[in-house]
Amino acid sequence: MPELPEVEALRDFLDEHLAGRVVERVWPAAVSVLKTYDPPLTALHGRTAGPTARHGKFLALSFGDLHLVTHLARAGWLRWQDTLPATPPRPGKGPLALRLALEGGGGFDLTEAGTQKRLAVYVVHDPAEVPGIARLGPDPLAEGFDRDAFAALLTGERRQIKGVLRDQSVIAGIGNAYSDEILHAARTSPFKLAAKLGEDEVTRLYEAVESTLAEAVERSRGVAAGRLKAEKKSGLRVHGRAGEACPVCGDTIREVSFADSALQYCPTCQTGGKPLADRRLSRLLK
Missing domain, CATH: 3.20.190.10 (MutM-like, N-terminal)
Incomplete structure (x- = not known):
C-alpha cells in the first residue's frame, strides 16, 4: 500500500x-x-x-x-x-x-x-x-506536530500502539509497513498499549515517527513513479522481512499474521527477546 x-x-x-x-x-x-x-x-x-x-x-x-x-x-x-x-x-x-x-x-x-x-x-x-x-488526524510531518502534540494523541488510548499508528483519524499517512519500521526504530513492542508508554518511550516513538518518515520521503524524492514501489521495499528494515536477520542486532525477524495483514518485528530489539503470540498460527496448529 x-x-x-x-x-x-x-x-x-x-x-x-x-x-x-x-x-x-x-x-x-x-x-x-x-x-x-x-x-x-x-x-x-x-x-x-x-x-x-x-x-x-x-x-x-x-x-x-x-x-x-x-x-x-x-x-x-x-x-x-x-x-x-x-x-x-x-x-x-x-x-x-x-x-x-x-x-x-x-x-x-x-x-x-x-x-x-x-x-x-x-x-x-x-x-x-x-x-x-x-476524518484525517494531523500530518506527522506538518509544522507544529511536535512531541507534545504527539503525546496528546496517545493520552487515554487503550489500544495497542501498532493500531494507533495506523489509525488515520489519529495520525494521517502511516500504514502497515511504516508502522513496523517506526516501532522497530523506537524499540517498542507493537502490542504495547499506547496509554502505557512512559515519557521516554513516547519521546523515542515520536523521534522514530519523524526520522523514519522524513528519511523515506528523502529516499523517494526524484524517483520516477514506476520505481517508487521498489524504492520503498529496498529501504524497509523489518517489514516484509520475516525470517531474515535484524540489521541492528542480528536476531531473526518474526511475524504475526492477522486475517488480512501481518506485522513484522525483532524480538531482541522490541520485546525483550520474547516472541509475540501469533493467534492465527496457533489455531492452525491445534
Whole structure:
C-alpha cells in the first residue's frame, strides 16, 4: 500500500509532469472506482492542471476550482505514460481503473491489482468534501506536530500502539509497513498499549515517527513513479522481512499474521527477546 512517503513522492512527480497541462479526456474503466457523480468526470475536460496536494494517503489533483482526489488503497498505483494507447480503454476485469489523457499526448492510468477493488476517485470542489480526508488526524510531518502534540494523541488510548499508528483519524499517512519500521526504530513492542508508554518511550516513538518518515520521503524524492514501489521495499528494515536477520542486532525477524495483514518485528530489539503470540498460527496448529 502506498503510504505517506510514496504519496508525497507522487505529489512531487505530478507537480513536475502534470501541472500546466490540459486534460483532453478522462475515462473510468472500473465501475467501482468513481465515488462521486456531481460534478462529473467530464467537467475536467479542457481544464488546466494546477498543483497537486497530499492529504495523508490521498492525492488531490487540482483543475481550477475542481479537484480529482484519489486514494490508491492497498493495491492501487498511478502509472505515468508519455504515450497512451490510441484506443480508449474498455471497462473490464483488468487492473485499469481510470485513464486521464492530456492534450499533446501522454497522461496517466490508475490501476489496481487483485480482486478486492478499493481504489477510490472523487471529483469535488474542495478535498475536505471527501469523507476520508475530513476524518484525517494531523500530518506527522506538518509544522507544529511536535512531541507534545504527539503525546496528546496517545493520552487515554487503550489500544495497542501498532493500531494507533495506523489509525488515520489519529495520525494521517502511516500504514502497515511504516508502522513496523517506526516501532522497530523506537524499540517498542507493537502490542504495547499506547496509554502505557512512559515519557521516554513516547519521546523515542515520536523521534522514530519523524526520522523514519522524513528519511523515506528523502529516499523517494526524484524517483520516477514506476520505481517508487521498489524504492520503498529496498529501504524497509523489518517489514516484509520475516525470517531474515535484524540489521541492528542480528536476531531473526518474526511475524504475526492477522486475517488480512501481518506485522513484522525483532524480538531482541522490541520485546525483550520474547516472541509475540501469533493467534492465527496457533489455531492452525491445534
